[in-house]
Amino acid sequence: MQRIQSVGVIGGGAWGTALALTAARAGRKAILWARDANTVSDIRARQQNPRYLHGITFDEEIEATTVLTDLVSVDAVLLVTPAQTTRPMLQELSRLGAFKMPLLLCAKGFERQTGKLLSQIVSEELPGTPAGVLSGPSFAEDVAKGLPTAVTIAIDSQELGHALCLALAAPAFRPYASTDVVGTQIGGALKNVLAIACGAVAGRKLGASAQAALTARGFAELTRLGVAMDAKPETLTGLSGLGDLVLTCSSTQSRNFSFGKKLGEGHKAADLLLQSDKLAEGAFSARVALDIGRRHKVDLPICETVSRMIDGDLDVDEALTALMSRPLKPEASS
């Protein structure tokens, strides 16, 4: 079986840093690439990434670099930049030529311009590269602090999936292998949109019952889209589906939930997107999810409502009225 001894992480934000720490804790040599020279010097000199993981100092040795080619000899690469930067990053790796090692996509989202899954972009930009997905309920801050969680690593090859799980398994980080690359991505992308809706309910102080009802109806949407795109049912009810949905829809630690909470408090999406440096991937995925749903003839009323709130078409009260006044129907239907 292939042994993965060294892991390169592309992306010096919260999640990239937490995953580089995880690889180090799993006994791997970890090299983190960040485009921001300050991030690299903070990691090298202070064992900190204060911009993205404020107040956390780590003991683990991770190398940090601004030079992508420093990663060419690693055994596996984790791509951990925002979803919309996936194609340009892969184009850069392709231009450099030497990146043929297994790649795990760790961003959660769809490509906005094309509506494609991130794994489809790898097939286009780095054909032949064995690519999978790492996703699940995992706040970067929790993982960086060494708090326990479990995630899914999905890749076509069972053998490679096992090797990647072994490479990243640490005492507080438990990866489960899967071959459902599509299903694992749908959960991660959609839960961000649904978390914005739950945050809006919290921000408008509509109560815990409303938040739970919305999470459950959100899961129905995630399941409908997943089934239409041939996801496995156990993926949708697993860590990257229900697991991550429950986490993100219930905590202000989530940037998507917090973004929605601000919408619920009356802030405008356009202002929030301009002012905040907190990445809320769901704001980019909402419209795309809707388009993908239409292509698959799947009704996604919560995603539609979030998309309209982001476009400034609906405020939170109008959004609630739109959802509550839909025709009554059996729970199992759309």
Ligand SMILES: NC(=O)C1=CN([C@@H]2O[C@H](COP(=O)(O)OP(=O)(O)OC[C@H]3O[C@@H](n4cnc5c(N)ncnc54)[C@H](O)[C@@H]3O)[C@@H](O)[C@H]2O)C=CC1
């Ligand atoms: N933070 C978290 O708890 C988790 C995040 N994720 C996902 O990981 C992805 C990254 O999230 P975070 O690390 O949290 O974001 P972040 O906002 O903390 O960091 C983003 C990083 O990407 C870099 N970046 C931005 N644009 C870039 C570009 N064009 N080229 C190269 N680098 C660029 C930034 O400089 C920064 O280092 C997102 O898709 C997110 O949904 C997944 C699981 C957990």
Ligand SMILES: O=C(CO)COP(=O)(O)O
């Ligand atoms: O994906 C995450 C946890 O699993 C992080 O969620 P946010 O991007 O909403 O902070």
